[in-house]
Amino acid sequence: MQSNNKLRMAIRATAAATIFGMAAQAQAFSFSAGDVDASVYGYARLNMSYDMDENVANSGHRGGSFPTVDDSQDVDGHFGAAAAQSRIGVKATHSEGVMVNIEGDFMGADYKGGALRLRHAYGSYNGILAGQTWSNYNSFVGTTSTLDFDGVAGVAGYGSRTTQIRYTTGPLSFAIEDPKGGGFDDSKNGMPALTARLEDSAGGFSYAAAALVKQNEYDDPVNDTDDSAMGYAVFGAASMALSDMITIRGAINYTDGANGYLYRSGGDDAYIDANGDLETISGMGGTFGASISLGGGRTINATYGMTKLDVDDLNDPTAGETNENAFVNYQWTPVKNVMMGVEYGYYNSENQGGESDDANRLMFAAQYNF
Template sequence: MQSNKLRLAIRATAATVVMGVASQASALTLNVGDDTEASLYGYARLNMSYDLDGNRAVSTRAGTFSPVAADGSDLDATDGHFGSDVQQSRLGIKVNHASGVAVTVEGDFRGSGNSAGSLRIRHAYGQYKGFMAGRNWSNTISFVGATPLLDFDGVAGSMGSWDRTEQLRYTTGGLSFSIEDPSSQAIVDGSGRTGTPALTARFENSMDAVSFALSGVVSQVTSDDGTNDDSAMGYAMSAAAKLALSDMFSVQGSVTAADGATGYLWRSGSNYYGPSAYLDGNSVETISAYGGNVGVSMALGGGRSINLAYGMTTQDLDDAVANSSLTNAAPETNQNLFLNYMWTPVQNVMMGVEYGYFDQETVAGDSSDANRILFAAQYNF
């Protein structure tokens, strides 16, 4: 009976929010009994982008890195591309029980390809005391060193794997451990097989004006074509920090080093993650990589702020090029830069405009760069 009341209350509240006739208090918090409370949250968001150079926009109008053609030129030589969508819009439900059990289910409409615009699951997890099970942000990431940006995919070299993944996690104080479904484990010339979960640890703390986080992951990379198989251990280590120089100004950033675990180096490779290893004969050989980013944020008062961030990633692909099918045209170094102005004209409404610069360089030294502008308007509930 209790669950039926909860379902009916959520349906009624969701309908009221859509019609726009309810106050925020009644729309957001649901008291459905003495021992259970549920809340509905999310936002509606419009993103509009204009690419001054080649078309770099994907769903949510986020910018992508773009490979270089065989002759060293940009694959998309056309200039001036406009587009808009609302696929970043988000909807979530949180349920808290008096026993201490909490459940979160959240989705958005990003998707990709033919699924763009369809509801996808971002988070679906339960918590009890220090335990969490389900789909959540990878335990390797921290928001400590993150600079506020409008681009959904963000700055290169951000800490850890910026994907949500299925996991079991335990947290005590600032320390957390997890067993996770590994992030991308691409192998050049190899047929990958996930043989073991990834093991992670993260620690966060703050002292006065300084906040910091450290994380590490160990993940096995395996190639198996049904006849021959080999594996290697990969790892990645990350550190992030934020220094609040005043109430209005902060500096933040992160660094990551990986070997055989490039899936934990954000925006490496062709766009999101580079290969973690290559197959030299029947032997799996790991690929090392590193990256990082730095940003500054300034609050201007009245709900206004300016944010600047720069990030880069690079992989050591020389041995892979020499011993596998990887060529000198493979993307090796990515860098991007963002400058935005964000403001809150009224409560629960955010608007902003952002300049983005993207550059990708191949092993051969050829590069492809682009400039773009992004506008966003977001209503939170």
């Protein structure tokens, strides 16, 4: 009985998913069936947004997108609300140590909301994980909480989930993953992405570092041309509790031929030059933020992020070069399973020719966890 209680407590502790835009962790309820201890977790969530300038809201979750520099849709005042971010998940652990997690939300494949979308579907045993979950080239250590679902640009690594096989031993993990990115004509994946990550903590200091390599390749049978170029990426992230009230966080990420892993950069991994050679595009991003606990379940969070691509060789003044955004929010947790918050968000995009466009928006969120 005591071991079962311990296992249930562990399941409750680990069932809460750390995600962008989630201000409070889900509190799972658990049950047992034979040799399996299981938990069901999730939340119902309302997002409301008001775009002061150009309408950059995603209809499914009301998070903000970066404005298009050559867009003339700068029409003031857009309001919208959505509940598609709401999610549900099931986690089950067998007495022999096999764990399975399946989780979904209601944003659909097109992010417009309404249909169930698979987020996590994986199993793990003895340090080996197989299925779909957060990329191993990812860490939330340096991420400051936002109400905006997509969050701040430049955070550590790939900001979504991918299919993979991963092995974890202590603070180290290694994975073979479905590669992301591309963007050039006739691109193909000839090999998986290979990732390695170190993540650990000591007292009030937490840190993470990771590296990735992937192959970029294209094959044009019409013109009988093909080429390949290796891409790679590295990031570092950290957080530090300066006191019981204040925590600071940050991350830096460098990519070359792997801009699909430079979060919210919107950049291609490579381009095909006039000679038919595949040339990689490099980029850099970073974020910094701070959280202040006011007590009584109240926090203030502020964060800034930026990505910049080296697109000078494209000789295209309309090519996207820089994305930056910033958020300030107030979150209140009146009871354990409820969070409410308000947030101001700023977005700015600039192209290689020096033209830029920005957007300002307000957001309200209410989340009820179970």
